[in-house]
Amino acid sequence: MILADLFSMILRLAELAFAAIVAGLNGEYLHAVRNADSWQLGRHIYTEVLAGLSILLAIIWLFPFSGSFIHWPADFVISVAWFVAFGLLVDWLNGSCGYVFDWDGINFNGTASCSQWKATIAFAFLSAICWLASAILGIYWVRRHTAPVDGAYYRRRRWYRSTV
Template sequence: MAFAEIAGMILRAAELAFAAIVAGINGSYLHDMDRLNVDSWYLSRFIYTEVVAGISIFFALIWLIPFSGSFIHYPFDLLVSILWFAVFGLIVNYLNGTCGWVFNWTDINWTDVTVVGNNLCSHRKTVIAFSFLSAICWLASFIVGIIWVRNRTTRRYERRHWRGSRV
């Protein structure tokens, strides 16, 4: 089933790219907050986001290598998808309307490269968008894995033809 292999590789590449974007933006924010000596308890949701992005980068890189064993990890794909949905919810909850409606993308700009200024809302909304996209990709990878495993397993009633019956 070539569709599953191609779809799996495309999804893994997208998962890798989205996790790298989230890790880069979030890591930059954590670095700036570390220089300001912000308490780590305040930054816990961002540390969690960085850990989930790191886990996603690691496993997406490993499973990007095309071999059939990469499809049997579909339960882990569901787990990582749930982790990404949790990241999405944590960051949306963190904004709490301070940057306007979460899905209003008109205020995203990249003219100011500092994290501490007005660009903070742009960074948070970018993390929200790519964490949601990553969650969807991991969920789609889970579904592709289920389809691949289901098509590869032999069913008991399909093993013998009627000519080979023992009756």
């Protein structure tokens, strides 16, 4: 199952990178509007907290131990939370920068308000997909390593381990 471990590490690195990008872009916006009412910034604060939690969990679960696969329920919950953040940010943008996934005419000249928000939304979506893929990989790994026997589940022995 070295392939599953490798794929899991790649997903965790992608989750870490995407969460860091969202945290940076969203944090820059929160810093720019630091005197605004916190109720108006609720969706951005939610996204920032979610990005911080994702960074923490991705670092903790980055190491390729078999125990990292049993966290698939948490991966699924975080994936749903990222999809919620994606929806909240798309709703906040509300077509003011054009269609959300229309990347024509984006420039990087330093005043990148629309470009910044489209990048934040895109990386939030990519993060949600990576967390969902981690959950699916975890479900696959857990199902593969436990099998029903007389209504009970047991952990399969490795072929090189003796029962003596």
